[in-house]
Amino acid sequence: MSAALIVVALTLVAIGGATVVFTTDPARQAVTLSVFGLLLTLLFFVLQAPDVALSQLVVGAALVPLMVMLTVRKINQRSR
Amino acid sequence: MNRRARLSVFGLGAAGLAVLFALALAGMPDFGTSDHPYRDLAVPAAVAHDTANVVSSVNFDQRALDTLGEEVILLSAVVGATALLRPTPHETQRPPAPGGRVLDGTILMAYLLLPLTTLIGLDVVVHGHLTPGGGFQGGVVLATALHLLYLAGRYESLARLRPLDWYVWVEGSSAASFAGIGLVGLGLGSGFLANVAPHGSFQNLLSAGTVPILNVVTGGAVAGGAVVLLAQFLNQALGTTPQAAQKSAG
Numbered sequence A: 001m002s003a004a005l006i007v008v009a010l011t012l013v014a015i016g017g018a019t020v021v022f023t024t025d026p027a028r029q030a031v032t033l034s035v036f037g038l039l040l041t042l043l044f045f046v047l048q049a050p051d052v053a054l055s056q057l058v059v060g061a062a063l064v065p066l067m068v069m070l071t072v073r074k075i076n077q078r079s080r
Numbered sequence B: 001m002n003r004r005a006r007l008s009v010f011g012l013g014a015a016g017l018a019v020l021f022a023l024a025l026a027g028m029p030d031f032g033t034s035d036h037p038y039r040d041l042a043v044p045a046a047v048a049h050d051t052a053n054v055v056s057s058v059n060f061d062q063r064a065l066d067t068l069g070e071e072v073i074l075l076s077a078v079v080g081a082t083a084l085l086r087p088t089p090h091e092t093q094r095p096p097a098p099g100g101r102v103l104d105g106t107i108l109m110a111y112l113l114l115p116l117t118t119l120i121g122l123d124v125v126v127h128g129h130l131t132p133g134g135g136f137q138g139g140v141v142l143a144t145a146l147h148l149l150y151l152a153g154r155y156e157s158l159a160r161l162r163p164l165d166w167y168v169w170v171e172g173s174s175a176a177s178f179a180g181i182g183l184v185g186l187g188l189g190s191g192f193l194a195n196v197a198p199h200g201s202f203q204n205l206l207s208a209g210t211v212p213i214l215n216v217v218t219g220g221a222v223a224g225g226a227v228v229l230l231a232q233f234l235n236q237a238l239g240t241t242p243q244a245a246q247k248s249a250g
Helices: A002-022 A026-046 A050-079 B003-026 B037-048 B054-062 B064-085 B104-126 B135-146 B155-160 B164-187 B210-239 B243-249
Strands: B091-093 B240-242
Touching: A002 A026, A026 A050, A050 B135, A050 B210, B037 B054, B054 B064, B054 B210, B064 B164, B064 B210, B104 B135, B104 B210, B135 B210, B155 B210, B164 B210, B210 B240
Parallel strands: none
Antiparallel strands: B091 B240
């Protein structure tokens, strides 16, 4: 059962990572990165590492995408 | 160096890495076995200091020096980002333009979740030595809670709720207190960052000695650091205009 869960979580992380890489627009990439962060959280949780999962959730799914979005906004503002 | 030479250098490096990586993987213990030499040492050490959350014990007791290093890394990252992102003479500060329309549902959710998230952040920090979590995770949750105000479209109220100087002081003094608590251990003759406080009773709020104290201090440092860091990004994205853009507009 838990082995199946790990395989499912790993597959989701692989799909999520590929999606982030193949998203070309950085503003959209921030969103896919956030979803990828959630999938990684799921993987860490399945691997019985709740402390790491919590760190990943707050940093990978919330903090970093917000910084990316703000940076993209600033760059677009400059080029306009 | 032409493309061919670059590719061959890359190929050489990639092949070397692949060989070393394969050797390292071959030498690793099997996935999912119960053979964990480090766990066998870490768990009794955590229980000896009455720390229920072994991960917290590793982070703030057994390897507290590493966490101090991480805290200094965060501090330097915040200082570096603040120095890089400060408005230059070529940019003008302007009051942020009132944002577009925000959905009523988003505003409601943001206001509902603000107190809830703050509470969860405090809970994660305070119970770091008992349940999963700790100063780092809780600190970031606290910082994110504050930024729900930005989601609600109220950048002004975020700016008002965020006297930045305070967060700068919280960040700096918390990081310094971490080192200070370490020096107390040194002064008492037990060694730098040794767990010198009374251990209390296992699985109680007052247990694990210095671990909860260091958790709270780390929570302050991380929350302050994340708020200061995000404030620089927000200020750059919303509060400053490059001169060039203004000229072309006017």
